[in-house]
Amino acid sequence: MRIKTLDLTKTYQVGSSEITALDKVNLEVGEKSFTVIVGPSGAGKSTLLNLVGLNDHPTSGKILIDNMDTSQFSAGERRKIRLSRMGFVFQTFNLLPTLSAVENVELPMALAKKSRKEQREATVRLLEMVGLGHRLAHRPKELSIGEMQRVSIARALANNPEIVIADEPTGELDSKTAKEIITLLVEISKKGKKTVVVATHDEKVIEAADIVYAIQDGKVKPEG
Amino acid sequence: MALAATLVVAVGATTMRYTTVVKEMSVLFNGQVMVTSKDAIVVQAIPIFGGMLPQNFTIKELEGIEGIERVIPVLFVVNTTFSGLGSMPVNFSMGIPVEDWQAVLGPMPLKGNSGHFPTNESGSEVVVGASMADQYNWVVGSRIVLHERELTIVGVLDTKMALLNRCIIMPLKLAQTVHNNVGNINIVAVKPAQGYSQGNLTSAIQRKVSYVKALTEEERNDVVQPIIAQIESWNVGMQTIILCMSLILVMMVTVMSVSERRRDFATLDAIGAPLHFVFSVVILETSLIGVFGALLGIGFGSLAALLIASVYTNIPLALFFPSIFEIVPPLYMVQMFAAIVLVCCLGGIVPALSAMRMRVAEVLRAEY
Numbered sequence: 155m156r157i158k159t160l161d162l163t164k165t166y167q168v169g170s171s172e173i174t175a176l177d178k179v180n181l182e183v184g185e186k187s188f189t190v191i192v193g194p195s196g197a198g199k200s201t202l203l204n205l206v207g208l209n210d211h212p213t214s215g216k217i218l219i220d221n222m223d224t225s226q227f228s229a230g231e232r233r234k235i236r237l238s239r240m241g242f243v244f245q246t247f248n249l250l251p252t253l254s255a256v257e258n259v260e261l262p263m264a265l266a267k268k269s270r271k272e273q274r275e276a277t278v279r280l281l282e283m284v285g286l287g288h289r290l291a292h293r294p295k296e297l298s299i300g301e302m303q304r305v306s307i308a309r310a311l312a313n314n315p316e317i318v319i320a321d322e323p324t325g326e327l328d329s330k331t332a333k334e335i336i337t338l339l340v341e342i343s344k345k346g347k348k349t350v351v352v353a354t355h356d357e358k359v360i361e362a363a364d365i366v367y368a369i370q371d372g373k374v375k376p377e378g
Numbered sequence: 379m380a381l382a383a384t385l386v387v388a389v390g391a392t393t394m395r396y397t398t399v400v401k402e403m404s405v406l407f408n409g410q411v412m413v414t415s416k417d418a419i420v421v422q423a424i425p426i427f428g429g430m431l432p433q434n435f436t437i438k439e440l441e442g443i444e445g446i447e448r449v450i451p452v453l454f455v456v457n458t459t460f461s462g463l464g465s466m467p468v469n470f471s472m473g474i475p476v477e478d479w480q481a482v483l484g485p486m487p488l489k490g491n492s493g494h495f496p497t498n499e500s501g502s503e504v505v506v507g508a509s510m511a512d513q514y515n516w517v518v519g520s521r522i523v524l525h526e527r528e529l530t531i532v533g534v535l536d537t538k539m540a541l542l543n544r545c546i547i548m549p550l551k552l553a554q555t556v557h558n559n560v561g562n563i564n565i566v567a568v569k570p571a572q573g574y575s576q577g578n579l580t581s582a583i584q585r586k587v588s589y590v591k592a593l594t595e596e597e598r599n600d601v602v603q604p605i606i607a608q609i610e611s612w613n614v615g616m617q618t619i620i621l622c623m624s625l626i627l628v629m630m631v632t633v634m635s636v637s638e639r640r641r642d643f644a645t646l647d648a649i650g651a652p653l654h655f656v657f658s659v660v661i662l663e664t665s666l667i668g669v670f671g672a673l674l675g676i677g678f679g680s681l682a683a684l685l686i687a688s689v690y691t692n693i694p695l696a697l698f699f700p701s702i703f704e705i706v707p708p709l710y711m712v713q714m715f716a717a718i719v720l721v722c723c724l725g726g727i728v729p730a731l732s733a734m735r736m737r738v739a740e741v742l743r744a745e746y
Contacts, residue, residue, distance in 0.1 A: 200742065209648050210739035230652075237650025244742075248645040262649050309649070 155220060155239060155316035155349050157183040157206055162215035164201050164372075175201040177372040178215065183317075183351055183365075188343040190360055191353045193369035199353035200321050202369065206351065207240055207319045208232040237266055241310030243339075245322035247302040249294040255281060255305045256290045262312040280308040284338060300331035307338060317349040318342060324356050336362060379667055382624040383675020383718050386617050388682035390714070391706040393613040395687065397606050399540040406541075407482065410450075411576050412598060413440065413566040413583060416591045421602055423565075424454060424541070430562035431590065433554075439587045440566060445574035450478045452565040453553045469510060470545045471524070473553020473563075475499065482567060483542070486535060493518040493533030499549045505533035509543035513693050522546075527556045538704065568592070621721045628725030632664055636729040640736050648738035660730035661723055668722025672715045679714075680706040 162179040165172050175198045183189045183206070191199050204210040205217060208224060217224045224232070236242075241262075249258045256277050263273040281287055284304035294302055303323060310318050320339060324332035340362045343350040352359055360366055367374050406423040413436075414420055418428025433451050440449050453473035474482050479495050488494070489508055496503035506516055511534045516522065520531045524546065535542055554560045570579050576594035583592040593601075636643065646656050683706050688695040698705065 201739070204739040204742075207648070209737065233647075233650045233652060235650070236648065240650075242648050244645070244648075244738075246641075246742075248641060248648070248738075250642050250645065261651075265649070265651050265655060 155183075156185050157317070157349075157351075158218040158221075159202075159206070160216040160218065162202070162205060162217065163213050164198075164205060164210070165213045174372050176205070176212075176374075179369075179372070179374045181367050181374055183349060186343065186347050186349055187364040188340060188362060189349070189351045190363035190366045191351065191369055191374075192355055192360055192366060193353075194355060197369045198372045199369055201372075202374075203319050203321045203351065203353050207242060208236055209242075237262060238313050239316050241312070241315040241318040243303070243306050243310045243318060243320035243323045245325040247294070247299075247306040247326075249302055249305055249309070251294050254291050254293050255286060255297065255301075255308075258294070258305055259308045259312050262309060266313050268313075276312065277308070280311055281305070283311075284308045298331075299326055300328075300334065303327060303331070303335055304338070307335070307342070311342065311346075311348075315348070317351065320350065320352045322354055323352060324354065324359065332356060333358060379624055379628060379671025379718065379722065380674035380678065382620050382627075383672050383714065384678040384682060385675075386620050386718075387676050387679025387706065387711075387714055388686065390613055390617055391679065391683035391710060392686045393609060394707075394710065395540075395683070395705050397609055400602055400606060402539045403541055405484070405539065407565075407567045407595075408484065409569070409595070410481075411568040411570065411579050411583065411592050411594055413568055413587075413590050413592045414564060416589055418564065418591065420591075420593060420598065423598055425564050426456065428564070430559060430564050431566065433561050433563045436563070436566060436587065436590065440568060440583065443579070443582050443586055445571050445579050445582065446568055447571040448481065448569040450475065450481055450567040450569075451550060451563040452482065452567060453550060453557065453559060453563050454565055455553070455557045455559075469507075470541065471553055471557060472545055472547045473550040473557075474547065475550045479547075481569070483547070486537060486542075489534040489536040493531075496532060496549050496552075499551045501549065502527070502529050502552065503532040504529045504546050504548040504552070505535055506531055506547070507535050507543035507545045508537065509540075509693065509697070510546070513697050525556050525558070529556075566590075617717075621717060624718070625721045625725045628664055628667060628722050629728050632660065632726055632729035633732065635663075636660060636733045636736075640733075640741050643733040643736035644738040644741035647736060653734045656734050656736075657730045660733050661726045664722045664726030664729075665719055668719035671722065672718035675718065676706075676711050676714055680711070 159179050159181050162176055163174070164176040165174045179202060191202060193199050205212050250261070253261065259277040259280055260273045263276060278287070278290065281290055284307055286301060286304050286308070289297060289301060297305065323339065324335055327335060336359050339350055339352060342348055400421060403421065403423050412423055414425045415429040415431055418425040437449055437451055440446060455471040457469045457471060476497055476499050488505065495505060510516065516531050516534070518531060518533060522529050522531065529548070537543060548556070554562065568579065568583065570576055580592035580594055583590065643656055680702060684695055684698040684702060687698055687705055
């Protein structure tokens with residue numbers, strides 16, 4: 155999946171003032187690349203990922219996915235793309251607390267109407283891949299934060315998406331666990347041949363990136 | 379929800395039970411004109427208050443009226459006892475001439491097909507309602523004492539009519555003696571001759587016998603029907619109010635629950651869950667609240683209805699358990715179950731719509 159943004163702008167109305175979170179952002183995410191977006195808190199990283207992940211609508215500008223203008227997509231089409239072609243990893247994991255690790259990972263597959271057998275086989279394989287083969291039946295509150303993020307990554311990969319979008323995936327983790335998660339995301343990109351976009355201010359993630367975009371006050375420039 | 383369901387079922391079943399009892403009374407004296415004292419207060423076919431009629435004189439007067447095929451004198455007495463909550467009717471006595479049992483009661487079988495109806499007008503044989511027999515362990519051959527007079531039970535009525543279930547039925551002369559009303563009656567059942575309407579007969583009776591009131595079947599119903607209709611309306615109204623309050627309560631609680639889990643719903647949206655899935659998750663939750671609330675409520679409500687019936691009639695609670703489905707009919711239980719689940723589903727609509735609008739970008743932005 156290739157993603158391109160053209161003069162992407164997002165503004166919010168806060169009281170009587172207008173805040174520009176993204177200002178005419180132009181970037182390109184190449185197929186099977188490991189792209190990192192860096193910047194301080196409040197720079198607009200999450201806003202950018204929400205737009206790229208079709209979870210929000212731009213105020214102006216365009217997002218092209220495989221050269222198709224996403225503004226032409228209906229809500230149902232955007233939902234379908236999010237379900238089957240994209241995977242999301244959140245800073246706060248966003249696992250459903252009442253579901254076990256297996257059920258959390260199975261959920262996107264169930265929504266995609268995959269068979270029970272297919273769901274269970276893929277889920278076990280994914281959880282084993284992220285090193286949680288022994289924690290299948292545990293609920294999020296019974297897992298460490300590192301394990302929760304691993305479940306979150308397994309869920310992002312559930313429907314074998316073309317792109318994984320991770321918003322500050324190491325933000326809540328200690329340095330050792332963060333390193334493990336970064337390694338896992340790099341593996342997903344390199345060995346799994348998937349496009350990975352990570353928003354972070356973690357230097358270690360930057361080191362592993364194919365391309366880095368720096369974002370400051372809503373404006374983006376490529377760093378290399 | 380369970381509490382609301384308990385209240386609805388308990389009040390609804392109790393009200394329904396008593397209106398049914400009153401409605402059942404109309405079965406007595408079917409097809410006959412009922413004559414009572416002019417000052418009597420009549421509920422359906424039963425004079426619950428009012429004066430006595432001199433038997434021989436009244437019967438003679440009535441027999442002289444054209445268009446009457448048969449005249450049956452009856453003495454109906456409400457026996458009251460003190461249950462601690464005030465005086466409540468717990469049993470009734472009905473004195474009927476032995477040759478007229480069928481005309482008053484209809485084809486009434488006896489329990490276990492054993493025993494017989496009394497045959498001797500002056501004897502001490504009586505038949506009793508099944509509810510009383512169960513309560514006091516009376517069987518055919520048991521002896522009971524009523525107003526210091528020993529009576530022998532020769533049959534137990536096999537009927538579902540609440541009134542007859544609590545009735546001691548005896549020959550008229552015996553009833554008059556037991557209740558110290560020799561020569562007096564308070565009901566005369568008058569069967570019109572062929573070709574005569576009940577309406578014409580009541581006019582003729584009231585013209586000739588000035589101290590009586592004659593009521594056709596329709597008139598007897600007319601007296602009570604508006605009251606029953608009003609009680610039923612109040613019942614429906616109260617149930618509607620309770621269910622509406624429950625709906626609002628379920629809605630508020632679910633709105634709060636959805637609000638607390640907005641991140642979960644936003645995550646569902648982010649990972650591409652269809653809107654109908656999010657909607658159905660919330661509706662399913664409220665439906666489950668309804669199912670469990672209804673089951674608990676119907677259980678407790680039925681128990682409460684039995685308890686109310688027990689307190690009001692002074693009949694031990696245990697005796698009501700076998701007839702629980704008569705006091706709270708299964709159809710009523712099913713209707714209440716459906717209504718409560720429906721109310722919960724409706725209560726879930728607004729929160730479900732709210733859950734459908736949760737977007738991850740907005741929720742996470744609000745959190746940070």
